[in-house]
Amino acid sequence: xxxxxxxxxGLVQPGGSLRLSCIAxxxxxxxxxxxxxxxxxxxxxxxxxxxxxxxxxxxxxxxxVGRFTISRDNANNxxxxxxxxxxxxxxGVYYCASATFGEFPxxxxxxxxLVTVSS
Amino acid sequence: xxxxTQSPSTxxxxxxxxxTITCRASQTISIWLAWYQQKPGQSPKLLIYKASSLETGxxxxxTGSGSGTEFTLTISSLQPEDxxxxxxxxxxxxxxxxxxxxxxxxx
Numbered sequence: 276x277x278x279x280x281x282x283x284x285g286l287v288q289p290g291g292s293l294r295l296s297c298i299a300x301x302x303x304x305x306x307x308x309x310x311x312x313x314x315x316x317x318x319x320x321x322x323x324x325x326x327x328x329x330x331x332x333x334x335x336x337x338x339x340v341g342r343f344t345i346s347r348d349n350a351n352n353x354x355x356x357x358x359x360x361x362x363x364x365x366x367g368v369y370y371c372a373s374a375t376f377g378e379f380p381x382x383x384x385x386x387x388x389l390v391t392v393s394s
Numbered sequence: 395x396x397x398x399t400q401s402p403s404t405x406x407x408x409x410x411x412x413x414t415i416t417c418r419a420s421q422t423i424s425i426w427l428a429w430y431q432q433k434p435g436q437s438p439k440l441l442i443y444k445a446s447s448l449e450t451g452x453x454x455x456x457t458g459s460g461s462g463t464e465f466t467l468t469i470s471s472l473q474p475e476d477x478x479x480x481x482x483x484x485x486x487x488x489x490x491x492x493x494x495x496x497x498x499x500x501x
Contacts, residue, residue: 379485380428384437
């Protein structure tokens with residue numbers, strides 16, 4: 276059974292930083308493109324970032340470019356999202372997601388971790 | 395960025411009804427479209443990929459169709475467990491975008 280377990284969310288002040296983690300099990304992690312998708316409270320889904328299997332390619336939604344960094348550690352089946360200079364509009368549940376065939380779509384999702392940016 | 399527009403935003407239906415949700419892309423995306431189901435407090439679940447391919451384990455009452463800029467998700471006979479929010483997603487590029495969602499409510 277595939278499991279993606281996120282952690283690292285919490286309350287942070289505007290301008291602050293957080294590092295999200297996602298630990299994968301039940302899949303050959305190093306063979307999958309991985310992504311982060313977020314959902315603001317009561318709102319829809321927004322793709323945030325995607326990383327290739329060997330981390331040679333990374334893609335971001337425009338609103339986080341220069342502030343967020345996606346990375347991975349295949350030896351430890353782990354995906355990360357370093358979030359700097361956080362803003363109120365970054366508030367939401369952040370999901371780790373994987374794709375079995377290519378970069379998209381997302382066939383496995385974690386349960387999400389809540390990030391709240393507020394003073 | 396490619397904009398995805400779903401209609402309706404909310405849909406009231408009864409168990410056994412045939413339900414259709416439409417998703418329109420602001421530019422052509424070929425067949426690079428997926429549909430997800432999300433229930434309150436849960437993460438999204440992939441239903442359909444490549445516009446019409448059914449994800450393993452998804453009931454056959456769910457069907458997807460379309461290509462180019464117009465797509466539909468049809469539930470042939472709505473079941474109690476199908477009341478949820480549905481999202482389309484285009485993945486024609488390395489900047490995937492979602493529709494705003496369609497909430498299917500009990501009538």
